[in-house]
Amino acid sequence: MIICTEFDTINKKPKVVVKLTNKNLIDLEAMSVEQIDKIVRRAKKIMKSPADYRHACDGKILATLFYEPSTRTQMSFQTAMLKLGGRTIGFDNPMNSSVSKGENLKDTISVISGYSDIIAIRHPLEGTAMAASLYSEVPLINCGDGGHLHPTQTLTDIVTLSCEKGRLDNLKIGVCGDLLNGRTVHSLIKTLAKYPNNSFVLISTPELCVPLYIIDILEKNGCKYEISNSLADAVTDLDMLYMTRIQRERFKSEEDYQAQKNVFVLDREKLDKARDDMIILHPLPRVNEITVEIDDDPRALYFKQAQYGMYGRMALILLLIQDDDFLIEERPAQLFDSSTGCQARCKNPKCITQIETYLPRRGYRKLGMRMCDYCDKRID
Amino acid sequence: MIICTEFDTINKKPKVVVKLTNKNLIDLEAMSVEQIDKIVRRAKKIMKSPADYRHACDGKILATLFYEPSTRTQMSFQTAMLKLGGRTIGFDNPMNSSVSKGENLKDTISVISGYSDIIAIRHPLEGTAMAASLYSEVPLINCGDGGHLHPTQTLTDIVTLSCEKGRLDNLKIGVCGDLLNGRTVHSLIKTLAKYPNNSFVLISTPELCVPLYIIDILEKNGCKYEISNSLADAVTDLDMLYMTRIQRERFKSEEDYQAQKNVFVLDREKLDKARDDMIILHPLPRVNEITVEIDDDPRALYFKQAQYGMYGRMALILLLIQDDDFLIEERPAQLFDSSTGCQARCKNPKCITQIETYLPRRGYRKLGMRMCDYCDKRID
Amino acid sequence: MIICTEFDTINKKPKVVVKLTNKNLIDLEAMSVEQIDKIVRRAKKIMKSPADYRHACDGKILATLFYEPSTRTQMSFQTAMLKLGGRTIGFDNPMNSSVSKGENLKDTISVISGYSDIIAIRHPLEGTAMAASLYSEVPLINCGDGGHLHPTQTLTDIVTLSCEKGRLDNLKIGVCGDLLNGRTVHSLIKTLAKYPNNSFVLISTPELCVPLYIIDILEKNGCKYEISNSLADAVTDLDMLYMTRIQRERFKSEEDYQAQKNVFVLDREKLDKARDDMIILHPLPRVNEITVEIDDDPRALYFKQAQYGMYGRMALILLLIQDDDFLIEERPAQLFDSSTGCQARCKNPKCITQIETYLPRRGYRKLGMRMCDYCDKRID
Numbered sequence A, B, C: 001m002i003i004c005t006e007f008d009t010i011n012k013k014p015k016v017v018v019k020l021t022n023k024n025l026i027d028l029e030a031m032s033v034e035q036i037d038k039i040v041r042r043a044k045k046i047m048k049s050p051a052d053y054r055h056a057c058d059g060k061i062l063a064t065l066f067y068e069p070s071t072r073t074q075m076s077f078q079t080a081m082l083k084l085g086g087r088t089i090g091f092d093n094p095m096n097s098s099v100s101k102g103e104n105l106k107d108t109i110s111v112i113s114g115y116s117d118i119i120a121i122r123h124p125l126e127g128t129a130m131a132a133s134l135y136s137e138v139p140l141i142n143c144g145d146g147g148h149l150h151p152t153q154t155l156t157d158i159v160t161l162s163c164e165k166g167r168l169d170n171l172k173i174g175v176c177g178d179l180l181n182g183r184t185v186h187s188l189i190k191t192l193a194k195y196p197n198n199s200f201v202l203i204s205t206p207e208l209c210v211p212l213y214i215i216d217i218l219e220k221n222g223c224k225y226e227i228s229n230s231l232a233d234a235v236t237d238l239d240m241l242y243m244t245r246i247q248r249e250r251f252k253s254e255e256d257y258q259a260q261k262n263v264f265v266l267d268r269e270k271l272d273k274a275r276d277d278m279i280i281l282h283p284l285p286r287v288n289e290i291t292v293e294i295d296d297d298p299r300a301l302y303f304k305q306a307q308y309g310m311y312g313r314m315a316l317i318l319l320l321i322q323d324d325d326f327l328i329e330e331r332p333a334q335l336f337d338s339s340t341g342c343q344a345r346c347k348n349p350k351c352i353t354q355i356e357t358y359l360p361r362r363g364y365r366k367l368g369m370r371m372c373d374y375c376d377k378r379i380d
Helices: A033-048 A071-083 A105-115 A128-133 A151-165 A183-192 A212-220 A231-237 A255-263 A302-322 B032-049 B071-083 B105-115 B128-133 B151-165 B183-192 B211-222 B229-239 B252-261 B302-322 C033-048 C070-082 C105-115 C128-133 C151-165 C183-192 C210-221 C230-237 C254-261 C302-322
Strands: A001-009 A015-020 A060-068 A087-091 A116-121 A140-145 A172-176 A199-203 A225-229 A240-243 A279-281 A361-366 A369-372 B001-007 B013-019 B061-066 B088-089 B116-122 B140-145 B173-174 B199-203 B225-228 B240-243 B279-281 B361-366 B369-372 C002-008 C014-017 C062-068 C085-091 C118-123 C140-145 C174-178 C199-203 C225-228 C242-243 C279-280 C361-366 C369-373
Touching: A033 A151, A060 A071, A060 B071, A071 A087, A071 A116, A071 A140, A071 A302, A071 C085, A071 C105, A087 B071, A105 A116, A105 A128, A105 B071, A105 B302, A116 A128, A116 A302, A128 A140, A140 A302, A151 A183, A151 A240, A151 A279, A151 A302, A172 A183, A172 A231, A183 A212, A199 A231, A199 B225, A212 B211, A212 C033, A225 A231, A279 A302, A279 B252, A302 C105, A361 C070, B001 B032, B001 C140, B013 B199, B013 C151, B032 B151, B032 B302, B061 B071, B061 B105, B071 B116, B071 B140, B071 B302, B071 C242, B088 C070, B105 B116, B105 B128, B105 C302, B116 B128, B116 B229, B116 B302, B128 B140, B140 B302, B151 B183, B151 B225, B151 B279, B151 B302, B173 B183, B173 B229, B183 B211, B225 B229, B252 B369, B279 B302, C033 C151, C033 C230, C033 C302, C062 C070, C062 C105, C062 C369, C070 C118, C070 C140, C070 C302, C105 C118, C105 C128, C118 C302, C128 C140, C140 C302, C151 C183, C151 C242, C151 C279, C174 C230, C183 C210, C199 C230, C225 C230, C242 C361
Parallel strands: A060 A087, A060 A116, A116 A140, A172 A199, A172 A240, A199 A225, A240 A279, B061 B088, B061 B116, B116 B140, B173 B199, B173 B240, B199 B225, B240 B279, C062 C085, C062 C118, C118 C140, C174 C199, C174 C242, C199 C225, C242 C279
Antiparallel strands: A001 A015, A001 A361, A361 A369, B001 B013, B001 B361, B361 B369, C002 C014, C002 C361, C361 C369
């Protein structure tokens, strides 16, 4: 049970909200280690005997609401549902939808949750999945809300690690590329930091180094970590190397992008220095940060990883739809504070509250600061 | 059986056509009260025990041909078919289809009706569904042909009314908003006028008042009606209030639109004056004509209405595909007149006959005027 | 078993490749007459008792990867898979896919072949299906690679002919329209030339005459043929007339297109001179080369042909997925030559190797020339 204060923008006054825990996956941090382990175990069971699950979701409908295109993620969810015997509806282009006639998120979700048994949503604005979950009568999965969160990508990584290394603890993990903007990297580090005795090598240029709050998390969890600016040096003693794309759209100028994009490239020469049992993951799509020459190396698992992701999503859908005990806490209760005084408006220009102005203002206090409950940015 | 004259544009001469009644839903007016009641009864049965219908359309395929996007309507039809065990194919963008290579409607329908068991079509031009039905070998449903007809929206309204009020007669019905251009309002009034003892309150600005022919229909059916320009006054004694969006695209200038758009807004204050058992419907999407503050009011049924619509569409699909006795008259026979001399060409620039010039010219006589059988506009 | 040399662009040296025969349909020429007959027989069996095949592909997934839109072909494949009990995923617009983030073909195929049981691919560049097949772990079907090949269209034509004429040999076949650029015409001629005693009437303007290599094939196979510039004359004694669209996009100027587009039009007058048992086929979409006035003539089979195509695709999917003995030779072995020295780069600007530069360079020798194994154009 969660008690929090929100500012009701409709009646223009604060109100105390008591929420039941719920069945949405908005933020992987809200999931306990036990829940993650449960998903991984279920994914393995499905992989082992997929025929047993072929009718597990007979008659159920998944709605994929993609307010920005992401064919890969959408196809992975669709395939997952189809392989469970369910069906899918949805859109991949807001211009074809009622949105283009001025419809707000609340109305779209209210209607679609009357058609479907589970919703998978992607949106360019931060906090959208959280906002949508307020109005959905069926479980809802965050498939990416701007640069904020993308929990099922991390789920994919975790399932892959567990299947290929046989454990989620006692691992030495290298992450390489854009550690500043890469939401998948942040989420992966936060999740693996919960498991005992994992250590991290953070490989990036100084400009694209991990944000301080990630370092905070590592230190609080007592994780060992090193910062490195040489992939060749770092690669020699890892259990897993997580490569990421330098995302053009995150840079202010083409010049800045060009300066960064070729710094870390995993090629045959560097890979030859790695251990034989190291595995290479990548959230895909890649651009040039892994050369195609190593695709056939048995350590290159990024394509297989996409398949693990599909099984992870099958497990997630199943648990959210069928397992009444599988309740995900929306927000760790201690973060909420009924005296927050959350009527202040979030000023993050990429927050969904900027557009959907009827949304109740919800916040929490963290390290003495007031934070927006949708986009997790500081309110003031 | 229907006998009419059409002008064969291919052989360039009039010919008499004898048509069997058929299994298309082009215009809800062609449906008898008994047929509407049959759909409503079937929708209720499906709602009550959906599992009984989960395999009703096993192996059947619905083609959704959307020549202009309308995700909401398309998803409603797709969901309806999937919940009956059927499958769907289709497109939502003519630019991705053979149409962009210059294919005419006749050829598209001829091919698709060879792939599918039922077709749902939407098109920006008036009369397209009627034209398409001439070439389809499977039942065809009109999902909107320009500003002309959208019968399954009215079906949605009727199912909602019947389920929520328990009857379709003896109702006092308020309709509010753009009564001039709103095809859903016209269709709803025409349909409810067929049931005994319904009365209407027509709430609009003078500029957006209902067309005269609707008043004619009300008078011919002996329905009581009042014209009102105050939503606050009118709302006090209604069984149902039907709110509609002021559609920007119908106005000549942005100025005209702005002048009209905020005149009638249903808010908490006005709703407080309404009866406790009044229900509020809206075809959606809404813009600002209903404030979000009343969405949680138990009388606000517009989201539930969308769900009723899905059940109505399930019933319709089932009856068109499976019930051999469920034949819909294409046009009330008395409207046809073999001496019409229908070789004149329809001049309505939004009529499908402007583009698809091979279509036979078909007309009927009404109040002494010659009317186009596709778009129902005066020919001369 | 196939032995060939390819130039490994990654390791920058030639290597000898031994390939098993495989289960892709890239080029219909790779299929034996026995295999074509097997597909036709299977298609007929499915037509006869479709209910027997309703669950033949239960639990299987077809991915339709359409890098350029072709709704007709995509819907035909989707319908085929749905009617076999399978499901479909896919896209019809590369801009909505990971491709727009810079992903290469290899990665897309590697991931999607982990989601699906069979892939149908269409792409504007020549040789793409062949290139994709190198990275797919599931059977792959070419649905059109630029102006190069479109084997399932020819399969459609063959199924139609066999069902409607009862044979694939001893036929007098007229082909009319753009015989220069029409890939469907070339493929049909090449296929029918393999069956005994077929003769051809090639009806076109001198500008749009068949390429010389087609004449070569006819002569090598000992087929009779005539060249005609009069549809009215040629139509009188045919078993089948194959009409094709003059494709605007193939012409250098609008003027050239206008000059050609109305030369051959099949109308009532010309059709009246044809035999009663002649059948008319067309790959669709048509523009104006067949007038709508003859659509109701029993000889006009182009709409029914689309339906035959669906059954042909059902048979093909079934055989590729289920029949372990149905192996299609990628390339007639004798064309390969380990001394080809295929490191030269294909210069065809429309070849997929221009964009996907990591592709191994593969070639074969034909009539003393070196040919690109992807697009079948001369390398030097």
